[in-house]
Amino acid sequence: MMPDSAHLWSVVALVETPAAWFLALLLGVAAAHKLLWRRRALTAVSGLTGLSSWPAGLALGAALGVEMLAAIALLLPDYRTQGALLAALLWSLYLASMVRTLLSRRGAVDCGCSFGKAHRPLGRFQMLRTAALAALAFAIGMQPAGLIAEAGNVSLPALLLTQALCACALLALYAALDAVMSLDALRPGVLR
């Protein structure tokens, strides 16, 4: 029988792959979103950084490039640590610019971090979500190398299929939460 700590690490290794794939999918979708809705993304970059048109375009291009690079790295087992740390750094930068924008009280700013057309102005939810993503990416980046997932007598293709579906389900739940949180908020006291 395996010692407890070794068993725990094998479970962590099982969970790490779908979590990394989820982050990769999310970064990929975010990059595609920036490409498809470039004008909204540019407005968001200007709102968050205070940059004018061409420096904002440059910053947007850089963010898009880093997102795609981190997404690809997260999908490749050999580069997962680097990809996760890059993603953690990127989300930490997003979080810092959100905090800075909120502290400077620049009014209702769209952070461009929701997928749909509808969006709420920057607030606590977006900051908590970005912090959670940065923390998850950091946790993946800090995993010791060479963890081996102990999946019993499950075949590798079945395991990979389950992990891929898990990553897709996490993305679907993330998008659902995003859609719900983009709805207009009820006034306090409305449910009393």
Next chain:
Amino acid sequence: MSFLIASQILLWIGLIVLGVVCIALARQIGVLHQRIAPAGALSLQQPLKLGEFVPPLSLAALDGSVIQVGGERGGRSQLILFLSPDCSICEALLPSVRSAFTAERSWLDIVLASDGETQAHATFVRDKGLTKFPYVISEQLGRRYGVAKLPYAVLIDQAGKLAATGLVNTREHLESLFIAKERGVGSIQQFLKLRDREQASLGE
């Protein structure tokens, strides 16, 4: 492939479908929000114009205290709700008024106002549990705001200016006054006009 793995795969697929359904539902609610015109308090013709300073008026409340209606009041806004004991819609609105009293207390004071026999109002206040609200009886107050139909609400902002007014038959109508103040529009008519203009400029 074992039964356990097959069930795992099915569960994940089920979760993906559930997420997609949830997205579709949320988007549908969003579309409905966009399409349905907001329920706002209907603003009527009145002597005071929106944005004008409301001169303060000191009135005696039912409990004997003196209430200042209008004017600047230490940075707090004031909602004057005109109602009557024999108005059934006013009675139906009371739970929303109590809820707003609690939810908006950080910035808002609510004053109930009416006219007529003092005794009838005192009984109304006692029976409906309205003792926490200042309740004034003044015909002059009603005339000042041109109150013709009940229940009618007048919202005065923190600077003592008239922020929003209108007939309030439901919670949505009451809240529309708060939203109107926050957005800087005086009435539902003004809001709809602005929204139409915005949509026209966006080519929607």
